[in-house]
Amino acid sequence: MSVVKTRSLSETARQLHLTQPTVSLQIKRLQEEVGEPLISMQQQKLQITEAGLELFRTCKQVVGHFEDYQDFLAELRGGERGRCKIAMVNTAQYILPKLLGPYSNLHPHVELPLEIGNREEVLARFERGEDDIYVFSHPPSLEQAQAARFLHNPLEFIVPNNHPLLSLKQVNLTDLMQYRFLLRENGSATRMLFESELQSRGLVLSDGVQMASNEAIRVAVSSGMGISLLSHHVLPMGDHSFTKLQVLDTDIASQWYFVMRTDRHISHAARSFLKFAQTNLEQYLDIKWVRNELHKLNIEP
Amino acid sequence: MSVVKTRSLSETARQLHLTQPTVSLQIKRLQEEVGEPLISMQQQKLQITEAGLELFRTCKQVVGHFEDYQDFLAELRGGERGRCKIAMVNTAQYILPKLLGPYSNLHPHVELPLEIGNREEVLARFERGEDDIYVFSHPPSLEQAQAARFLHNPLEFIVPNNHPLLSLKQVNLTDLMQYRFLLRENGSATRMLFESELQSRGLVLSDGVQMASNEAIRVAVSSGMGISLLSHHVLPMGDHSFTKLQVLDTDIASQWYFVMRTDRHISHAARSFLKFAQTNLEQYLDIKWVRNELHKLNIEP
DNA sequence: GTTATATATAGATAAATATCTATGGGGTAG
DNA sequence: CTACCCCATAGATATTTATCTATATATAAC
Numbered sequence: 001m002s003v004v005k006t007r008s009l010s011e012t013a014r015q016l017h018l019t020q021p022t023v024s025l026q027i028k029r030l031q032e033e034v035g036e037p038l039i040s041m042q043q044q045k046l047q048i049t050e051a052g053l054e055l056f057r058t059c060k061q062v063v064g065h066f067e068d069y070q071d072f073l074a075e076l077r078g079g080e081r082g083r084c085k086i087a088m089v090n091t092a093q094y095i096l097p098k099l100l101g102p103y104s105n106l107h108p109h110v111e112l113p114l115e116i117g118n119r120e121e122v123l124a125r126f127e128r129g130e131d132d133i134y135v136f137s138h139p140p141s142l143e144q145a146q147a148a149r150f151l152h153n154p155l156e157f158i159v160p161n162n163h164p165l166l167s168l169k170q171v172n173l174t175d176l177m178q179y180r181f182l183l184r185e186n187g188s189a190t191r192m193l194f195e196s197e198l199q200s201r202g203l204v205l206s207d208g209v210q211m212a213s214n215e216a217i218r219v220a221v222s223s224g225m226g227i228s229l230l231s232h233h234v235l236p237m238g239d240h241s242f243t244k245l246q247v248l249d250t251d252i253a254s255q256w257y258f259v260m261r262t263d264r265h266i267s268h269a270a271r272s273f274l275k276f277a278q279t280n281l282e283q284y285l286d287i288k289w290v291r292n293e294l295h296k297l298n299i300e301p
Numbered sequence: 302m303s304v305v306k307t308r309s310l311s312e313t314a315r316q317l318h319l320t321q322p323t324v325s326l327q328i329k330r331l332q333e334e335v336g337e338p339l340i341s342m343q344q345q346k347l348q349i350t351e352a353g354l355e356l357f358r359t360c361k362q363v364v365g366h367f368e369d370y371q372d373f374l375a376e377l378r379g380g381e382r383g384r385c386k387i388a389m390v391n392t393a394q395y396i397l398p399k400l401l402g403p404y405s406n407l408h409p410h411v412e413l414p415l416e417i418g419n420r421e422e423v424l425a426r427f428e429r430g431e432d433d434i435y436v437f438s439h440p441p442s443l444e445q446a447q448a449a450r451f452l453h454n455p456l457e458f459i460v461p462n463n464h465p466l467l468s469l470k471q472v473n474l475t476d477l478m479q480y481r482f483l484l485r486e487n488g489s490a491t492r493m494l495f496e497s498e499l500q501s502r503g504l505v506l507s508d509g510v511q512m513a514s515n516e517a518i519r520v521a522v523s524s525g526m527g528i529s530l531l532s533h534h535v536l537p538m539g540d541h542s543f544t545k546l547q548v549l550d551t552d553i554a555s556q557w558y559f560v561m562r563t564d565r566h567i568s569h570a571a572r573s574f575l576k577f578a579q580t581n582l583e584q585y586l587d588i589k590w591v592r593n594e595l596h597k598l599n600i601e602p
Numbered sequence: 603g604t605t606a607t608a609t610a611t612a613g614a615t616a617a618a619t620a621t622c623t624a625t626g627g628g629g630t631a632g
Numbered sequence: 633c634t635a636c637c638c639c640a641t642a643g644a645t646a647t648t649t650a651t652c653t654a655t656a657t658a659t660a661a662c
Binding site for chain 3: 021
C-alpha cells in the first residue's frame with residue numbers, strides 16, 4: 001500500500017520501520033503469488049503496473065470492508081445494534097411493551113424478538129437457554145438463574161357486574177369459595193399463588209374452570225360465567241363490563257422479575273436493554289408499582 | 302466459512318481434512334482476535350452469533366473482491382485488458398491507425414496511448430524504455446532492440462502541377478538537383494535515406510528548405526514552393542493538387558519496423574496487439590506493401 | 603449405564619513467515 | 633571519479649502459525 005503512495009521501496013521501508021531488503025522481498029513474493037509484475041523500474045523511477053494498481057484498489061476495498069466490520073462491532077458493543085431475545089410469561093405482555101417501545105425507538109437497529117408463553121413454556125426456554133432475558137413472576141430457583149425484581153404485580157378479584165357479592169357490606173375470602181372460579185392452567189403463576197393462599201388458609205374451591213388466557217377469563221367474567229383473580233396490569237383501565245371486588249382479609253400479590261442465566265454470555269443488546277430499564281423504569285411504568293432492583297443483576301461487562 | 306454452512310466444528314474438520322481440535326482452536330483464536338464470540342452452543346447445537354454472521358458476510362465480500370481481481374488478471378493475460386503504449390515516427394501515423402482501429406474494436410478494454418514524434422524523439426523514448434512498442438523506419442541497431450519489418454515504405458517524388466519537369470519525356474535524379482527541395486528536419490528517416498542516396502551518387506542539392514511536418518511539405522509543394530520526396534503512405538489517394546513524378550534511375554524506399562526492447566517485460570496487451578498484427582496485416586493494410594516478418598519478434602510468453 | 607458424538611484444552615512439532623545484516627550492481631550528482 | 637542512493641539477492645534466525653495426538657467433558661441415544 002505504502003509503496004503505491006511513495007513510489008519507493010526504501011522510503012516505504014523507512015516509514016514502516018523496516019529495512020529495505022524486507023520490503024523488496026515482500027514485493028517480490030507478492031508478485032510471485034499474483035503471477036504478474038506489480039512494479040517496474042523506468043528511468044530509475046519505480047512505476048506501478050496495471051496489475052499492481054488494480055491490486056491496490058482491491059486491497060483498499062478489502063480494508064474498507066474490515067473497517068466496516070469494526071464499525072459494526074463498535075455498534076454492537078455500544079448496544080446500538082444486535083439482538084435481545086426476551087421470553088415472558090403471558091401476563092407480562094401487557095406491561096413489558098411499555099418499556100420495549102421507548103427502548104426500540106432509541107435503538108432502532110436492535111432486534112427485539114419476543115416469545116410469550118405460559119410459565120411452563122418459558123421455564124423450558126430458560127433451561128435450554130434459548131433467550132437473553134426471561135420475565136417471570138416466580139423466578140426459577142436454580143443456581144444458573146439470577147433474578148431481579150422490577151415491578152409489583154397485585155392481583156385483583158373481579159366479578160360480573162350485579163354479582164350477589166357486590167351487595168355485601170364487606171367480603172372475606174371465604175365468601176368467594178362457593179362461586180365458580182375461572183382459572184388459568186396449572187402452573188400459571190397467578191394460579192399457583194392463589195392456590196397456595198387457599199391451602200394455607202385451609203380453603204377449598206367448590207367449582208373451578210380452566211381457561212387458556214387472561215383475555216378469555218376477563219370476557220367470561222364479564223358475561224357472568226364466574227369470578228376470577230387477575231393481575232392488576234391485565235385489566236384495561238376503562239373497562240366497566242366487570243367489577244373489581246375488595247376482599248378485606250386478603251392481599252395477594254406477586255412480583256415481576258427479569259431473569260438471566262449466569263452461565264451464558266450476556267449479549268451487548270441485552271445489557272443495553274437492562275441498563276435502559278434500570279434507569280427508566282419509573283418513567284415508563286406506573287411508579288406506584290415499580291420495584292427497581294435491577295442493580296442485583298450483574299450487567300457490567 | 303464452512304462452519305457457518307455446516308454449523309458443526311467436527312463436520313467442518315472432516316470436510317477440510319483437518320482434525321476437530323484444529324478447527325476448534327482456529328475459531329477460538331478468531332474470536333480472540335475479533336474480541337467477540339462468533340459462535341455459541343445452544344441445546345448442543347452450534348449457533349452463529351450476530352458478530353459471527355456479519356464477519357461471514359464481510360469475508361464473502363472480501364473473497365469476492367479477490368475473485369474479481371483474478372478475473373482482471375485473466376483478462377490482462379488474455380490481452381483483453383491493459384495498456385499498450387506505442388511510440389511512432391511521424392510518417393507512421395498515416396498507416397498505423399488502420400491496424401489500431403480494428404484492434405481497438407476487438408479489445409475495447411485495452412488502452413492504446415500513442416506517442417508521435419520525429420525519429421530523434423522516438424529514439425529517446427526507446428532508450429528510456431517509455432513505451433511497449435516503437436515504430437521506426439530505421440530501427441536502432443542496439444543490442445536491446447529487436448525489430449521486425451511489417452510494411453514496405455516507398456518514397457515518391459512530388460512536384461507542383463505544371464512543373465517544368467513534367468514536360469520531360471523521362472527524368473533522372475540528376476535533373477531534380479537544380480530545384481528547391483523541401484525536406485523534413487535532420488534525422489528524419491526519409492531525409493536520411495534521401496541524403497545517403499545523393500551522397501552515394503555524388504549529387505548535391507542546390508537549394509533545400511527544412512519543414513516540420515509531412516503535411517506542411519505536401520501543401521507547400523502544391524502551392525509551388527518546391528519539390529519533395531514523401532512516403533507513398535503519406536499522400537492522400539484523391540489529392541490532385543500536386544503530381545507524382547516518375548524518376549527513372551531511382552527507387553528509394555524504406556521499411557517500417559515494429560521495435561521492442563529485449564530487456565523489458567512485454568505487456569500482455571502489447572503481445573496481444575502484435576499477434577493481432579501478425580495475423581491481420583494483410584487484411585487491413587494494402588497487401589501490395591505488406592512485408593510480414595513479425596515472427597522474428599519473440600512474442601510468445 | 604454404556605456408547606457414541608460434539609466440543610474444549612494441553613502439549614508437541616514441523617513449516618512458513620517476517621525479519622535482519624551484509625553485499626553487489628546500476629545510475630546520478632557533485 | 634567518487635560518494636551516494638536505489639533496488640536486488642543471499643544467508644541467518646527468531647517468531648508465529650498450522651497442525652497433530654491425546655485427553656477431558658458434556659450431552660444424546662440406546
